[in-house]
Amino acid sequence: MATIKTMKKNAVTAPLSEISVLGWIRKNLFSSVLNTLLTFVTVYIIYTTLKGVWSWGIVDAVWVAENRRECFAINVDGACWAGVIAWLDNIFYGRYPREELWRINLGIFFLFMWMVPLWLPRVKAKISIGMTTVFLYPFLGGYLFAGGEKGIFMQVMLTAAVVCLLVNTIHSIIGVFSGRSLPEFFASLSNKKNICEKTQRNIFFGFLAILFVLIYVWQMSWNVERVPWTKWGGLFLTLVIAGIGIASALPGGIVLALGRRSRMPVIRVFSTAFIELFRSVPIITVLFMATTMFPLFMPQGFVLNKLVQVIIAVCLFNAAYMAETVRGGLQTIPQGQFEGAHTIGLGYWQTMGLVVMPQALKHMIPNIVGNFITVLKDTTLVSIIGLFDVLGMLRSIGKDLPWLGLHIEPLVFGAILFFLICFTMSKYSRHLEAKLSTNHHN
Amino acid sequence: MKLSTLLTSVVAFAVMAAPAVASTGDTLDIVKKRGHLRCQVGTPSGGFYNLDADGNWYGLDVAVCQAVTAAIFGDKKKMEIQSVSSQARFTALANGESDLLCRTATWTISRDTQLGLDFVTPNFYDGQGFTVLKESGITSALQLKGAKVCVTTGTTSELNLADFSRAHDLNISAVTFEDWNVRDDTYLKGGCDAVTIDKSSLAANIVSFPNPADHMILPETISKEPLGPAVRHGDSQWADIVRWSLFAMINAEELGVTSANVDDMRANSKNIDVRRMLGVEGNIHEGLGLSKDWAYNIIKQVGNYGENYEKYIGSGEGALGIQRKGTLNELWTNGGLMYSPPMR
Numbered sequence: 001m002a003t004i005k006t007m008k009k010n011a012v013t014a015p016l017s018e019i020s021v022l023g024w025i026r027k028n029l030f031s032s033v034l035n036t037l038l039t040f041v042t043v044y045i046i047y048t049t050l051k052g053v054w055s056w057g058i059v060d061a062v063w064v065a066e067n068r069r070e071c072f073a074i075n076v077d078g079a080c081w082a083g084v085i086a087w088l089d090n091i092f093y094g095r096y097p098r099e100e101l102w103r104i105n106l107g108i109f110f111l112f113m114w115m116v117p118l119w120l121p122r123v124k125a126k127i128s129i130g131m132t133t134v135f136l137y138p139f140l141g142g143y144l145f146a147g148g149e150k151g152i153f154m155q156v157m158l159t160a161a162v163v164c165l166l167v168n169t170i171h172s173i174i175g176v177f178s179g180r181s182l183p184e185f186f187a188s189l190s191n192k193k194n195i196c197e198k199t200q201r202n203i204f205f206g207f208l209a210i211l212f213v214l215i216y217v218w219q220m221s222w223n224v225e226r227v228p229w230t231k232w233g234g235l236f237l238t239l240v241i242a243g244i245g246i247a248s249a250l251p252g253g254i255v256l257a258l259g260r261r262s263r264m265p266v267i268r269v270f271s272t273a274f275i276e277l278f279r280s281v282p283i284i285t286v287l288f289m290a291t292t293m294f295p296l297f298m299p300q301g302f303v304l305n306k307l308v309q310v311i312i313a314v315c316l317f318n319a320a321y322m323a324e325t326v327r328g329g330l331q332t333i334p335q336g337q338f339e340g341a342h343t344i345g346l347g348y349w350q351t352m353g354l355v356v357m358p359q360a361l362k363h364m365i366p367n368i369v370g371n372f373i374t375v376l377k378d379t380t381l382v383s384i385i386g387l388f389d390v391l392g393m394l395r396s397i398g399k400d401l402p403w404l405g406l407h408i409e410p411l412v413f414g415a416i417l418f419f420l421i422c423f424t425m426s427k428y429s430r431h432l433e434a435k436l437s438t439n440h441h442n
Numbered sequence: 443m444k445l446s447t448l449l450t451s452v453v454a455f456a457v458m459a460a461p462a463v464a465s466t467g468d469t470l471d472i473v474k475k476r477g478h479l480r481c482q483v484g485t486p487s488g489g490f491y492n493l494d495a496d497g498n499w500y501g502l503d504v505a506v507c508q509a510v511t512a513a514i515f516g517d518k519k520k521m522e523i524q525s526v527s528s529q530a531r532f533t534a535l536a537n538g539e540s541d542l543l544c545r546t547a548t549w550t551i552s553r554d555t556q557l558g559l560d561f562v563t564p565n566f567y568d569g570q571g572f573t574v575l576k577e578s579g580i581t582s583a584l585q586l587k588g589a590k591v592c593v594t595t596g597t598t599s600e601l602n603l604a605d606f607s608r609a610h611d612l613n614i615s616a617v618t619f620e621d622w623n624v625r626d627d628t629y630l631k632g633g634c635d636a637v638t639i640d641k642s643s644l645a646a647n648i649v650s651f652p653n654p655a656d657h658m659i660l661p662e663t664i665s666k667e668p669l670g671p672a673v674r675h676g677d678s679q680w681a682d683i684v685r686w687s688l689f690a691m692i693n694a695e696e697l698g699v700t701s702a703n704v705d706d707m708r709a710n711s712k713n714i715d716v717r718r719m720l721g722v723e724g725n726i727h728e729g730l731g732l733s734k735d736w737a738y739n740i741i742k743q744v745g746n747y748g749e750n751y752e753k754y755i756g757s758g759e760g761a762l763g764i765q766r767k768g769t770l771n772e773l774w775t776n777g778g779l780m781y782s783p784p785m786r
């Protein structure tokens with residue numbers, strides 16, 4: 001009979017060449033003569049590039065000057081950031097009247113207030129918050145940005161938006177501190193326990209109604225001067241166009257994708273034709289069609305709002321692209337899911353809304369966000385048809401007499417701006433992916 | 443390149459279709475009813491139409507827009523400047539989007555007769571020229587034999603350069619660029635011996651170079667570029683208003699009326715021409731359908747032609763610095779082409 005004796009062997013730490021920094025460097029950078037050579041060449045290239053950029057953009061740069069001549073006089077080799085700084089208002093807000101800029105800032109602040117709860121983990125009813133952002137915020141933002149006389153419809157929607165913003169904010173504050181929703185919170189204020197859902201809802205609606213009447217009366221006294229769209233511009237205009245394009249692309253894309261997979265021939269043919277038509281022409285052609293050709297078919301003197309034309313064109317174009325992304329997502333869902341949903345008696349919309357879409361959308365997040373980033377970047381094309389979006393403004397700096405010929409600095413600034421925005425979006429998409437991941441990895 | 447061809451054909455079709463749409467509407471009535479003038483310019487161009495850091499438009503062409511506005515409303519601010527891409531410029535005028543176009547567009551017979559628009563009268567006489575380095579020793583365009591010349595592609599400048607080279611047997615090789623910034627950078631780095639484009643733009647370029655004194659514009663002018671406002675074809679009264687608003691500015695300079703002395707002139711001048719123009723005597727305003735003080739408003743609020751030239755194009759502070767003396771843009775009394783028919 002053999003006995004096996006186990007003996008504990010002392011653990012040995014990994015060899016230094018595997019874990020130390022020097023070991024890593026040796027392994028990855030200097031493992032052979034060729035690699036060593038490549039490393040030195042690469043380091044040299046990076047060093048000279050960075051050094052050049054650094055000395056042009058920072059060390060030799062001129063930050064304060066009256067005009068470009070003065071920049072040249074101070075340091076002819078450096079960047080002339082003074083021109084960009086002088087134009088910052090134009091770059092961000094376009095030709096918007098300078099004394100009215102608070103309206104844009106306030107509008108953007110409200111948008112943040114509206115959307116911050118979406119990021120807070122303890123807040124409930126995120127779907128309603130998201131939906132109201134898409135459907136009600138445009139009225140509040142639109143009134144702040146455009147101003148002027150408001151009709152009865154506008155007054156009602158504006159009031160609804162303000163009520164919604166207030167309720168959202170209160171709801172989120174309560175949510176953060178107590179983890180409850182607003183109706184639950186109202187119920188908990190009274191001493192009775194276990195108030196049924198219906199009563200909760202009635203109290204909540206009563207509260208909404210009172211708030212609505214109060215705000216409606218208050219908003220009648222609001223009066224902001226009308227700012228025509230021709231004065232909109234800069235990053236603000238870019239974000240307005242891209243924002244509306246992004247907000248409408250997903251719903252539009254879902255509808256078109258479902259239409260394309262529909263069993264009803266008219267809907268299917270129409271959706272397919274629409275998608276293929278818009279996908280087979282460049283966006284700049286669509287923009288030119290919308291702004292140049294379209295007015296020709298209208299009666300003389302009938303002048304459409306060019307901004308609205310552009311926004312409609314951007315929305316249609318992006319819906320078509322998004323439709324194909326969504327269709328791709330739908331095709332990842334196995335047939336069994338549809339069949340399973342049918343077996344338990346779900347109809348078409350329930351199958352789509354409760355079973356298929358939630359899974360499909362999750363798969364599509366990287367593509368959807370990629371699409372959104374493309375929308376934002378494509379928006380700069382409107383500068384070609386004469387709107388002063390952020391790129392249009394950046395290019396105008398070099399034509400302004402004091403800054404004649406200044407073209408590299410504005411574009412570098414624009415590149416940094418776009419990188420910041422797009423990088424934030426893509427980081428957020430990674431965050432969403434991680435959060436929504438249910439770890440169904442096979 | 444394919445895309446731009448497509449766009450050009452789309453726009454060409456649009457423009458051909460346009461005259462059918464344009465009608466003999468009463469532009470003046472429409473403008474008055476609307477309460478403001480819609481004046482079309484292009485994407486900013488040094489000296490002619492620029493945005494400043496506060497988002498306001500200024501420049502020699504913008505001044506024409508302001509003059510027409512002041513003549514109609516007595517307030518030069520009652521206008522909206524529309525910035526339209528060059529592909530869509532004539533369509534936007536033809537379909538009634540703009541009331542008036544003033545954006546360094548060259549007056550040619552094909553444009554005047556085939557695009558459903560009428561050029562009014564030039565407000566600036568430009569022409570294509572060459573910039574060279576002073577140290578190159580070149581003093582005449584005829585010395586550019588075998589030279590490399592930087593030019594923006596797809597422009598008439600490129601065609602004019604080829605014609606010039608052939609006519610004088612110079613064998614110039616054109617280096618073409620899509621973007622004028624890149625063109626200038628190439629020239630500055632020695633990639634070509636000269637740059638060619640309209641002289642006003644050459645002047646603007648030189649001002650933007652690090653050492654303007656090292657460069658010079660050659661004396662030859664190889665093309666005619668009369669730039670001026672244009673209106674929709676078929677509304678003569680409207681064309682008259684725009685034409686005489688510009689003539690009022692030129693006439694005022696000839697008569698020595700400026701924005702500074704116009705009040706004094708209106709009150710005290712004995713000169714019958716001045717009195718007629720400023721509406722003290724006579725009734726020249728009636729035919730235009732404007733108020734008696736239309737020309738006074740132009741000069742008071744916008745200034746005469748010379749004032750505006752100096753402010754934006756000439757030697758004024760921060761202006762482009764193009765010498766007016768000896769050019770076509772001088773008054774006819776000084777040997778130029780700026781000439782207003784009599785206002786009587």
